[in-house]
Amino acid sequence: MLSNIYSCSIHGIDGLIVEVEVDISSGLPVYALVGLPDTAIKESKERVFSAIKNNGFRYPMKKITINLAPANIKKEGAYYDLPIAIGILCASEVITSAVSLKDYVFIGELSLKGDIRPVKGILPMVLAARNNHFKAIIVPEENALEASLVKEIKVLPAKHIYQVIEYITGKTEIKPYITDIDGFLTSKQEHSVDFSEVKGQESVKRAMEVAAAGYHNMLMLGPPGSGKTMLAKRFATILPKMTVEESLEVTKIYSITGLLKGKPLITERPFRSPHHTISTTSLVGGGTFPKPGEVSLAHLGVLFLDEMPEFKKSALEVLRQPMEDNIVNISRVSASITYPASFLLVASMNPCPCGYYSDEEHPCQCTPRQIKNYLGKVSGPLLDRIDIQTEVKRTKIEDLQDNGKTESSKDIYTRVNDARSIQLERYKNEKIYFNSQLSTNQINKYCHLGKNEELLMRHAFERMNLSPRAYHKIIKLARTIADLKNMDKIDETHIGEALQYRNLDRKYWEMY
Amino acid sequence: MEDREYILWISLLKSISVKNFYELYEHFDSMATLYHCSQEELSRCNLLNLGQIQNIVSSKFDGSLEKHLEMLQQKKIKYLTINDNSYPFILKNIYLPPPVLYYYGNIEEVSFESSIAIVGSRNASYYGLKMSEKIAFELASLGITVVSGMARGVDSMAHVGALKGGGKTVAVLGNGIDIIYPKENAKLYKETMENGLVLSEYPPEVQPMPYNFPRRNRIISGLSMGIVVVEATAKSGSLITAKYALEQGREVYALPGNVNNKNSAGTNLLIKDGAKLITSCKDILVDVFPMFSSKKEEPEPFDEMNLSKEEKEIIKYIKMGYWDADKLCHKLNLPINQIQTTLTTLEIKGRIAIYKGNYYIK
Numbered sequence: 001m002l003s004n005i006y007s008c009s010i011h012g013i014d015g016l017i018v019e020v021e022v023d024i025s026s027g028l029p030v031y032a033l034v035g036l037p038d039t040a041i042k043e044s045k046e047r048v049f050s051a052i053k054n055n056g057f058r059y060p061m062k063k064i065t066i067n068l069a070p071a072n073i074k075k076e077g078a079y080y081d082l083p084i085a086i087g088i089l090c091a092s093e094v095i096t097s098a099v100s101l102k103d104y105v106f107i108g109e110l111s112l113k114g115d116i117r118p119v120k121g122i123l124p125m126v127l128a129a130r131n132n133h134f135k136a137i138i139v140p141e142e143n144a145l146e147a148s149l150v151k152e153i154k155v156l157p158a159k160h161i162y163q164v165i166e167y168i169t170g171k172t173e174i175k176p177y178i179t180d181i182d183g184f185l186t187s188k189q190e191h192s193v194d195f196s197e198v199k200g201q202e203s204v205k206r207a208m209e210v211a212a213a214g215y216h217n218m219l220m221l222g223p224p225g226s227g228k229t230m231l232a233k234r235f236a237t238i239l240p241k242m243t244v245e246e247s248l249e250v251t252k253i254y255s256i257t258g259l260l261k262g263k264p265l266i267t268e269r270p271f272r273s274p275h276h277t278i279s280t281t282s283l284v285g286g287g288t289f290p291k292p293g294e295v296s297l298a299h300l301g302v303l304f305l306d307e308m309p310e311f312k313k314s315a316l317e318v319l320r321q322p323m324e325d326n327i328v329n330i331s332r333v334s335a336s337i338t339y340p341a342s343f344l345l346v347a348s349m350n351p352c353p354c355g356y357y358s359d360e361e362h363p364c365q366c367t368p369r370q371i372k373n374y375l376g377k378v379s380g381p382l383l384d385r386i387d388i389q390t391e392v393k394r395t396k397i398e399d400l401q402d403n404g405k406t407e408s409s410k411d412i413y414t415r416v417n418d419a420r421s422i423q424l425e426r427y428k429n430e431k432i433y434f435n436s437q438l439s440t441n442q443i444n445k446y447c448h449l450g451k452n453e454e455l456l457m458r459h460a461f462e463r464m465n466l467s468p469r470a471y472h473k474i475i476k477l478a479r480t481i482a483d484l485k486n487m488d489k490i491d492e493t494h495i496g497e498a499l500q501y502r503n504l505d506r507k508y509w510e511m512y
Numbered sequence: 513m514e515d516r517e518y519i520l521w522i523s524l525l526k527s528i529s530v531k532n533f534y535e536l537y538e539h540f541d542s543m544a545t546l547y548h549c550s551q552e553e554l555s556r557c558n559l560l561n562l563g564q565i566q567n568i569v570s571s572k573f574d575g576s577l578e579k580h581l582e583m584l585q586q587k588k589i590k591y592l593t594i595n596d597n598s599y600p601f602i603l604k605n606i607y608l609p610p611p612v613l614y615y616y617g618n619i620e621e622v623s624f625e626s627s628i629a630i631v632g633s634r635n636a637s638y639y640g641l642k643m644s645e646k647i648a649f650e651l652a653s654l655g656i657t658v659v660s661g662m663a664r665g666v667d668s669m670a671h672v673g674a675l676k677g678g679g680k681t682v683a684v685l686g687n688g689i690d691i692i693y694p695k696e697n698a699k700l701y702k703e704t705m706e707n708g709l710v711l712s713e714y715p716p717e718v719q720p721m722p723y724n725f726p727r728r729n730r731i732i733s734g735l736s737m738g739i740v741v742v743e744a745t746a747k748s749g750s751l752i753t754a755k756y757a758l759e760q761g762r763e764v765y766a767l768p769g770n771v772n773n774k775n776s777a778g779t780n781l782l783i784k785d786g787a788k789l790i791t792s793c794k795d796i797l798v799d800v801f802p803m804f805s806s807k808k809e810e811p812e813p814f815d816e817m818n819l820s821k822e823e824k825e826i827i828k829y830i831k832m833g834y835w836d837a838d839k840l841c842h843k844l845n846l847p848i849n850q851i852q853t854t855l856t857t858l859e860i861k862g863r864i865a866i867y868k869g870n871y872y873i874k
Contacts, residue, residue, distance in 0.1 A: 202848040358869035496853035
């Protein structure tokens with residue numbers, strides 16, 4: 001007899017419907033599993049055998065052939081234990097289904113006792129099931145909350161294989177699991193850090209506000225102990241709110257990597273700060289069976305690279321393509337996969353090898369050549385993609401002891417969120433979301449400069465030693481600054497401020 | 513062989529110091545005579561030890577002079593000897609002038625009649641760098657040759673200023689002139705060569721060793737009527753130059769600085785010891801051109817017409833040492849974005865400049 005059961009696998013960050021075909025024919029007891037399974041799937045044989053036997057069913061001592069279709073895609077993970085077990089039981093006519101099995105998707109790992117264990121990557125698989133118009137999906141009970149984020153499909157949580165058998169033979173019902181997804185998004189998580197804890201540093205805080213509002217990449221230059229890392233950690237507290245779609249997209253990535261840690265939905269923008277010893281592969285993703293790297297884990301959030309020149313040059317260079325295209329293409333023997341990687345890069349570095357170049361008290365020991373070499377570790381093309389380059393100075397003791405009011409993250413967050421809404425509205429007919437993504441044509445369209453403003457730009461380029469590549473970045477920044485003030489037109493004050501955020505273009509360590 | 517080649521030959525001998533050179537020169541009257549002396553004649557003059565004599569005798573036949581001349585030709589390096597007419601007269605009357613000078617550039621075009629040296633710290637402040645450039649610019653535009661040492665910081669800025677002023681400038685190096693040191697000055701080096709001289713008493717291929725520089729300083733002061741010390745720490749090499757200048761009877765000018773600034777400790781010390789305090793180029797000109805009358809200096813009328821109230825405030829506080837946006841923001845209690853905008857307009861108006869991430873009044 002032949003039976004067809006549907007299950008799901010993960011390809012990239014998307015689910016892929018897999019058909020589990022089980023054929024039982026008379027012959028010597030043989031178990032053949034085909035369709036490019038990995039070791040975990042091959043071993044399912046033993047788990048399925050014990051689970052069936054230990055629940056009082058008869059395991060057919062015949063020739064069993066199982067095919068996982070489509071057969072040309074490599075499959076991994078223990079998702080198929082449950083569908084294989086059900087398939088064998090149906091094919092050997094031990095049970096007869098009272099429901100139409102082609103409307104169901106089965107996912108779950110089995111224990112020898114028959115318990116259904118949780119698996120990784122539930123969310124993208126449920127989304128795939130819904131998109132392929134299945135009526136219901138049977139998932140491990142622990143994954144039910146995550147699965148229930150998807151609407152328009154019945155999520156049936158199961159704890160034990162016996163429960164599933166009872167359900168398909170029509171003996172009992174399983175209650176669908178329902179959650180209120182909007183509830184998750186409205187309950188805002190409190191941050192343990194706040195910008196009001198940082199005394200002084202007004203110019204960097206303002207630069208961060210602009211970065212968050214327009215999604216501009218940012219580089220902080222400063223001596224050791226000036227508070228670069230402290231500021232960066234607080235950057236997450238002013239990032240704009242995530243929409244439902246954004247939230248689901250990020251959750252999908254965390255789901256397949258198994259990083260959800262009990263949370264059903266990621267509602268905060270991710271903040272990733274990999275150590276500088278990170279390998280190229282773990283930064284962009286890869287592996288024999290490709291997995292998303294840090295750039296994808298920071299999707300729609302922040303990737304913070306502390307001490308950027310300490311990173312391997314090759315690791316930094318691979319950031320260029322995702323920064324431009326917002327995706328990563330990974331090609332391996334087993335698959336060619338595209339992961340989303342639309343992140344905001346925040347980087348910090350010292351201005352010179354000894355770190356004290358611009359420090360007023362601590363003399364710098366470096367020669368101009370050393371400084372040039374040090375800054376050269378961050379390549380020009382990479383710097384080109386960083387809109388804001390600002391300087392962090394060491395805070396003076398008076399500032400630390402000053403009890404004056406400093407702005408809290410909440411105030412900044414409100415302004416950032418408003419500026420974000422303006423951009424979403426403005427670019428609703430474009431394929432972009434933020435000012436930082438503006439192309440040259442779009443700059444001409446959306447960032448019109450008046451006569452005075454153009455004159456100011458020209459004077460600035462003559463007087464301030466700016467490199468030509470800074471031109472469009474300054475306009476983009478000015479656009480964001482205008483948005484923060486809710487102004488439609490970019491005026492001179494906006495450009496004036498934007499010009500202060502392009503430190504490295506100004507060759508500020510050279511006199512001639 | 514010409515007379516100058518004999519001088520070149522003996523200057524190349526490692527065992528013969530400059531002092532020995534002049535003793536021998538006095539004794540033998542010309543280096544050609546020395547060249548043709550036998551070993552006995554040499555030992556009879558009582559000026560040379562056995563090692564030196566052997567060195568002289570063997571160098572006649574080992575072809576080292578020919579090789580050296582060939583190298584000079586190949587690298588297009590010119591040289592001057594103490595007997596040449598174009599050897600700067602002003603340098604001849606110092607103690608132990610270098611017998612041979614190697615140079616790039618056109619020596620006929622450079623006048624040492626009224627030349628001023630500008631020296632100072634390698635690790636100078638914005639003030640030092642800007643003042644060096646300014647003084648050099650003004651001197652050069654009046655046709656005065658600016659001499660300096662091509663080092664980082666003040667020296668480089670002196671050359672830059674002189675070139676900007678359209679005048680001649682002379683760089684005296686502490687290494688062979690075919691070696692560009694410091695490397696980042698490659699462009700400046702080339703421009704100096706075209707608009708003045710790059711010269712050194714060290715033969716080509718001599719590396720910039722620390723002990724070469726103090727000796728080189730005597731040529732810097734020797735080539736000038738006076739030296740300006742722009743910025744120097746209490747232990748700076750510029751003070752060595754000032755010491756040489758005094759020995760050679762040159763004028764020493766010093767630019768005063770903040771008492772708390774380490775970079776000005778040396779110049780303030782010089783002023784205390786009697787160096788002439790200068791506040792502008794005019795203070796030097798009085799000495800160079802005696803007919804230049806030093807009227808009482810009018811303070812430059814500060815053009816505040818085009819500045820807004822905020823801009824004036826910011827300039828006021830930058831002068832008081834509030835050098836960055838954060839400090840100004842605290843002091844003036846204005847929103848940071850307003851400060852940033854005002855700083856930009858001031859920068860564009862040319863009132864302030866950024867250096868090492870801090871703002872300074874121009």
